[in-house]
Amino acid sequence: MTRNLISIGAAASASDRGGRGRRGFLADLGLGFTGLALGAMLHRDGKASTAAWTPPDGRPHFPPRAKSVIWLFMNGGVSHIESFDPKPMVTKHAGKSIGDTPFAGVLDPQKLSIERRVGAGAHRARTTLYPLQVGFRRHGQAGVEVSDWFPHVARHVDRMSIVRSMWTTDNDHGAQGQFHTGRHMLDPVQPTLGGWVHYGLGSLNDELPQFISVGTRPYWNRRDGDYLGPAYDAVPLRIDPADPLDFGRPERPVSAAEQRVAFGLVESLDRLTGVEYPNDPATAARIASYELAYRMQASVPGVVDFSDETEETKRLYGLDQPHCSEFGMQLLAARRFVERGVRFIQIQHGGGAAGAWDAHSAMKANHEKNALSVDQPIGGLLTDLDRRGLLDETIVVFATEFGRTPGTEGADGRDHHPFAFSVWLAGGGIKRGVVHGATDELGYHAVENRHYVTDIHATILNLLGLDSRRLEVPGRKRLAIDHGAAIREIIA
Amino acid sequence: MNVLAPDATPSRELPWLPRQSAHAAVAIAFAWAAVAAAAEPAAGDQAAIYSEKIRPLLAERCFSCHGSLAQEAGLRLDTAALMIQGGDSGPAVAKGDPDASLIVDRTNDPDPASRMPPEGEGEPLSPEQFEMLRAWIAAGCPAPPDEKPEADPRDHWAFRSRVRPPVPPVVNTGWAKNPIDAFVATRHEQAGVVPQPEPPRHVLVRRLFIDLIGLPPQPEELAAIEADPSLDWYEALVERLLADPRHGERWARHWMDVWRYSDWWGLEEKHRYSAKNMWHFRDWIVESLNADVGYDEMVRQMLAADELYPENLDKLRATGFLARNWYVYNRDHWMEDTVEHVGKGLLGLTMNCAKCHSHKYDPIPQADYYRMRAFFEPHLVRQDLVPGEGDMARDGVPRVYDGRLEDPTYLFVRGNAGSPDKSRTIEPGVPAVLEFEELSIEPVLLPKAAFQPERRGWVIDTHLAAARHSLDARQEAAGKKPSPFTAQAVAVAKTRVYDVECRAAAMRAKWAADDAAETEAADSVLEGLRAAALTANEAAVKAERELAVARAWSRVAEVNEKLQAAFEEKKDAASLAAIGRNLDAAREAVEKAQKALDAPIGQHTQLPGAAWAATNYVKANEDDPFTGFPETSTGRRSALARWITDPRNPLAARVAVNHVWARHLGKPLVATVFDFGRKGATASHPELLDWLASELVEHRWSMKHLHRLIVGSAAYRMGSSLANAGRSAAIDPDNKLLWRREPIRLEAQVVRDAVLALAGTLDPALGGPPVPKDEQEASRRRSLYFWHSGISRNRFLATFDDAMVNECYRREQSVVPQQALALVNAGFVRDSAAAIAARIAPRAAGDEAFVDEAFATIVGRKPTADEVTACMAAMAEWRALPEARTEASVERPLVNLVWSLFSYNDFVTVR
Structure with a gap:
């Protein structure tokens, strides 16, 4: 949980806006989709009658062979x-x-x-054998039948x-x-x-x-x-590049330019929240989530x-x-x-x-x-x-x-x-x-x-x-x- | 840390290197190095290994039989000394000599029949764990000198009876507003933390509105309250909101989470889970909360209204709590869900852990699980007909009744339903540790209206009205489109009216005779009544047969019409022949129905007053036979309900106040809200929990009393900011001592409802059938009225951690990008923004005034200067875009601003 604790305190001001493309931000946070499940982790703190337990840190336990x-x-x-x-x-x-x-x-x-x-009912045996409906051939060096x-x-x-x-x-x-x-x-x-x-x-x-x-x-x-x-x-x-995700595109006519300004404004306001509510992990996570959302919305259709x-x-x-x-x-x-x-x-x-x-x-x-x-x-x-x-x-x-x-x-x-x-x-x-x-x-x-x-x-x-x-x-x-x-x- | 090694550690010669990111590869390499290093046990420190690894391992695998819960073979393993002391078979360990140690022998026994833990009771030790144990014994079984055995489980705090604790004296008297604060402040003072100051009034107002009615204040409401000069404005507002019918809707959704509300679902149209018309249970919750029915009374009705109020259809709705567990295919599954969630939801007990073996942590022997099941063994589900609707699949009250009075409950060996222990029948009972007096179970004699629901005054009238209504509809249809088929449909409907009238008369005649037989009527009167009943029955039987004939003819007319159409469309011979065969079949059916007219008179079919929810346990794809509605109920569930709601029950009130507290304050006093057992969390403020539980019980379990107390406390009214809280944060970073408010992310339903409410488009209607999935997009009903089932989830609500249907004792509060996309892109959010902008724009002189008003509306406060600057800058950017010139009733930049504010953190957050 501490990995989500960052300071977005009084240093932020309206002039800091326009944070798109500050690639470093997320890297600083170490936040991915998993990391953003903040509330889930806060909840689990409560379950820690087993004091030693910590949520996974997103790293493999031993060298992986596949990704x-x-x-x-x-x-x-x-x-x-x-x-x-x-x-x-x-x-x-x-x-x-x-x-x-x-x-x-x-x-x-x-x-x-x-x-x-x-x-209800017991095993329904299908006991009369039914011939294979297809032929088989051997394939590959191993000669495996498929x-x-x-x-x-x-x-x-x-x-x-x-x-x-x-x-x-x-x-x-x-x-x-x-x-x-x-x-x-x-x-x-x-x-x-x-x-x-x-x-x-x-x-x-x-x-x-x-x-x-x-x-x-x-x-x-x-x-x-x-x-x-x-x-x-x-x-x-x-x-469907036009509509790949739920809520992946505006359901009412809103242009990309309008949206970009909106994301910028939301980030500025969220950062300004840090004046009155400094060190709030939920706000930090929300800022990151909007960055991700913005990029996800842009990336997924392309994929x-x-x-x-x-x-x-x-x-x-x-x-x-x-x-x-x-x-x-x-x-x-x-x-x-x-x-x-x-x-x-x-x-x-x-x-x-x-x-x-x-x-x-x-x-x-x-x-x-x-x-x-x-x-x-x-x-x-x-x-x-x-x-x-x-x-x-x-x-x-x-x-x-x-x-x-x-x-x-x-x-x-x-x-x-x-x-x-x-x-x-x-x-x-x-x-x-x-x-x-x-x-x-x-x-x-x-x-x-x-x-x-x-x-x-x-x-x-x-x-x-x-x-x-x-x-x-x-x-x-x-x-x-x-x-x-x-x-x-x-x-x- | 690395006790459990991976099954197959792959060769390190072939490390995977990610294609994209060298950083990631480095990170993984580091992580692996760290894991590898930690894997080597700190050599020599066997006492530490014992405390950190071996004892917890033994606690998990062995203590339930060899600890404080039970001492099988006279052996306890919960301290090193007790192991050395041993049991009936001698010492469990021989210091320094693993090979001579019984525990080594038994845990490594190749024969599963004699190996410990026994099969089904726990996993065998892995080779690594086994070696660890040997090494510790070889080192002489070192243990901490002050090692204490496990405490007696009966002394666990939650199992001990609740005693109202005295309110402690506090130093910070200026802060405390009611006794809650005395308990909280005492802990503050002990630890040296300082409560955060009360936030501005607008924060408190928004907090109260969202907390108590689930909607934010309208800007006008907020302004009025901010301007209220009276000293008791806060208390007055609390009273107003608690009296608001929307309070019931808000808190009903919370309890619907805990009580696992679910509309019915299945595979496509096939009903498999829960019950049709379950919304009556939801409406009962809303109404009961608004009427401040006591929590104890609500629980009694939920478990046993059919025994306690068998004639009260309103209260019978409460048993939807049980009917929700109905499952068409498997009785054991149904029973398991019931036992598990009565345990978790009402008692904070994980009874489910005792299904296969005795509970590993709590004093609940396996038989207790089945004793709990026995309370529910006889019950089944039915729909009761409601006035005005003859089709109970369309509307009816789903409720439970005892229908399997003779069904025995058996203990299932290892929890396997295929292995019941038939040597003894399990009787209903509660865990001994929680029993404060002998449970008295008395069968309940039911009134006639309960087991002959067709006798209820409205039943016959409803069937008659339905038949007449159908006749009107058919006549209208025939008038519009005359044909032999529609004419025959009218004939059928007329016959049906006649049939229902005859059957109604026969039923009334029969009741008159039956009732007279119960009073001491003269024989001649009785005979007269019986004769009249027989005559009426004969008429009813004949009417039913006439109806069958009319219906058969109707089918002939229908097929004829098809045949004619096929001729006209010049269909091929094969199609015509197929329809011809249908016609033959239809004619045969007529003949058969006509023959039946002269069959011997039997018994007419009753007009139903209730419909059994048919299960499918015996034969595949075939309803099980209906066994009737018995005249008595076993009284088991009302006995259980009395025990749960008895003030002496140590768990029920504590569990309930913990749920209420968690939803007001953002975190519970006992973190494991469904597990108050020994494996659960300890209370952060045990005395406060008990004091609140005592208050609840002593104020007739009034939840509104509890709400008043909690929201009236200074603890509730603290600010959530961490500003100037350095010292408190350093002492207690997790806020365990409640020195500040936890901010709360709005629940899914509140996010949607708030958007619509602020737009002024939220439909204020209370109650009624749920909004089906395909109508939700357009619906403006409150979200608690949306269809909510195992397969029907609203995609917007799901994004914001909507309740899991199967189990949701606490909502998650995740922050994920999909939520951002939902708020930014959902059509209703944008529409709402446009509506709000259109409302504000005419009265706002200029952009700055607009920003002011928009902020006040969406977030419930005026913006700061910096916030205004940010908004003005964005407005300027929007104005510079070509889109700004789009024709619209309200300027796009204004809509854009309101729309953006819905994405602002403090819209979805209760500060």
Whole structure:
């Protein structure tokens, strides 16, 4: 808290005005977005029955390997067995009941007991095997199999670690929130990973929000910072240079020149407040916040304005393709934010009901269409980050809330499947060309090197130089499972 | 400091170097060096390591079973001496010999079944912690010589009964205005700090207005009060504001935070959380505060109005406090929310920490958590029909009732709902440490209107009126657009009126018979009444069937119309065939309904007076069966309410006054407002807290009495400036001793309301349904009337730290750039600025006079000379811009000035 205490005393006068461009001011304060969460910290002073506790100082706990995260989350649940974890046995035994195959053991109630349902009913087994709806090919030097729905992503298998042994507990889309917080939706609410990263790390760019959320979140529209405070919520962003942020432009006709004078006047008045109210940290923070706001308003539209990108780059992200241009723009914006030092860019793909990937019916058509809208942009992103030297310091994560059942739902769908699914990571400190963990022959259960969702959190925090246990807030006990354990096998 | 090492410390050969900033890299390198250095324990000083690391670690992992709370196996670990002394199995530590120490053995046991702490009770020690413990034992278990064991938890200050403390004598008698100040001044004098002087009158006036009614004074009001020569102007103003209906709105929003107000929400239209029409609970809070209903009485109504006032719909609104926890899919989740927040909100107790195991810090065994749950186990939620609205989804009073009278409460092993301990049923009860007399729980016999809500006088009339209203509407529609379909709709509506009339008659006949049976009516009379009831029932059953037939015909007419339209539009054969199939189905339905006309007479459907909030626990996507409204209530919740509001309850009044104090003064006396337990903060002024709690209780728990006391104190009236406060600031930089006022950033609602109020556009209407999200932009209602739920948040209010729906015992007061953008760019702020400028401009002669008036309006004071200079300079700049020449009713530079002042720090700050 003392880092916010500065003097803006009687020395200030009306003639000091026109402080735009005094770049030194913020640097003197050491204030970023995090630092401005002044009230939050003042509050927490009260919680200090643990006298030793201090809020994070914005510095990593140990040398980081990466500085930013691009978090791609596929709403609805991607079929693991038709993306990154091929299971030929499902096709071979298609039409049979699982109980009539050599793999009947997967239905062992003990194994199914990790599932924690929110609503009524027991586990709904989808027992009639439904053949894989897509072919697989080997890619890269490692010869890793990836489904034909992801040809562009597949070109990068040598750059990524695929974790095929994920599991979660919520059988429904509450698992979306669970993937981000580590907690089942019936448990007490926790901040999301992005909120923790924001909380733990100082900003690399004072002109931009540090934690950005793009795309829809139909099922878990919550405040990411939760008990860390609203300062650690993601800032929702639209890829629209004319209107990228809430309140990011005047809602009534006001010119930039008028606004500039207004900001100048407000700063002068705030500084003059120091005559009667010297050493007031809140006033100091407010002055800084207006400086930041002024620059943020000016900077953000430029980041989502792609006019300075080459046509080749735009094509790389599929901006010329109607089926994938929306996601492509989001990913191109993500790269541009990463270049400018934004820490965590969370991109949710696929709105509608509980998420676009939720293929309870017409599995093939659903995933074909969704894959088409994300594949080229993701491939483009990885290529672009790599050629710009950004991939080494940026972690790209491809995740979803759960997998889909090997058995059929209705005629041609797959149901939710929390027992096994796949995610992959690439870039900053992640091993290249690794397939980690495995599921059984049907992709029913993660059987080898099983990982709960928070192991992904721990891996990312580790690469960012953070130890989640040292970020804990007094009075907010976190459990071992909240912290997870970094997956050492995929860390370079 | 580095006890908990990172899981995998990456190799230091590959330090990340940021691309952009060499400074940042240097900073990180420094930070890392500092961390690395601190990681090495100061060798040799094992006593210090014990005090700083080992004892806190044992406190966290072990003391709850081996300390003052409990002594499992006769063992305590809360001092080194007690460890050496040991328990039933001998000493826990062997000085100098870790390998012979039981504690080393047990904490490092590879078998999870015998390892300490037991599974589910705490994390095992990490290898680093384990080594630290060994090293300390090897060094001979050094500890501070004066080490004291943990105090008896029952002696914790907040669990001890409250005694009204004597008001201390003070030296600074000139300063003190009431007894609050005696408590505050005593501490000032002990520490040598000096209270900051009272600020000018305009500061106090703005402070009182915002604090008591949530709106700033209008400039005319402010001028009048500043000119008031009477000595008691301050007290008079306080009385005026406390009597203002807007006071209830202001303080209702505070209590809505604490009591977790939430409108209903779910996934799209599917209702999952809270209750429809929850706004009745909000209106009850506003009205109760304005009427100065005692805090104790409010709490009693919130927990048990259905048992205490079963016929009083106004008071039943209070139980929205409980109905808010309703959750369609999971009963345990609902119960957990209830127990947690009754504990935190009303008692300052973290009962929730005892769900899976006994409380780690407070004397609350795990069973106590379930005893608390048992109070709520029988209760469910329903909507009661309100006069004039037959559709209870559109309006009704959400309230609770005991509907699951026989449901047992079981302790869940490790908190797991899948592992109930069915060997014993848990009875409702309060934690033993807080019990001052045996709790008496008596079932409550309910009046008929409670369990037969259709008997309420207005219910039948409302259904009749609704049916007739619908008939009028259909007739009007048919007149405008005659067609077979609209004609059939009229027929349906007519049949419905008939149906409702028949059912109303049948219900009345049945009540007459039932009531007569309860009095000792003659058999012949009784028989007559019963026969009449049977006849009326038959008519009602038939009417219902006629209605079904009419509705089936209506469907046929509807499909026919579609078919005709499809023919005219020359739709393809497949579409026509599909509609044809619908027509067949509709005709079949008519046949079926007609056949049913002759079925044996059963029981007619009652016109409902209440609707159960159907849960979905048993089968997926299917309402659970309705179990009826019982004739008795268990009396559990009213017993709980009596215990909480008993003057002898040590917690309730303390927790309440702490909440009130925090909102007046900007910080609470007990920082952990929802945790008064041993892990919570200690009170900064314990005697003051108890004195205020005693005042509250002894003045019939009147919150207005409390407000008067607090805002009347010199402590409240101090200035917030740090000017000339060097000595006090040096002694007590955090103002723990209250030697100055804390400035307060306006709450989200106040920011918006103040802008609109100053513009004169704030809608003064009180109460009513919440403003939905898509109407909020244009709405001029006070912000507390905005839809507020888990998924519906107003984007302007959210920017200013609006209450989190799930839990908000204190608002954050962050300062973030998004707030600046919101104030600068929000349309309503600019519109308000234009309105204010237009009002001031005609009477302000020249820019300087305008600046004067604008300042007085927005900030509540005249500007200083320097401020005028700054404003004039900005005006000159604006006048030089081409935009200044835009046609407008009021000059743009004037609007710009007012608009800028909304961004000024002292607009969003209570000084």
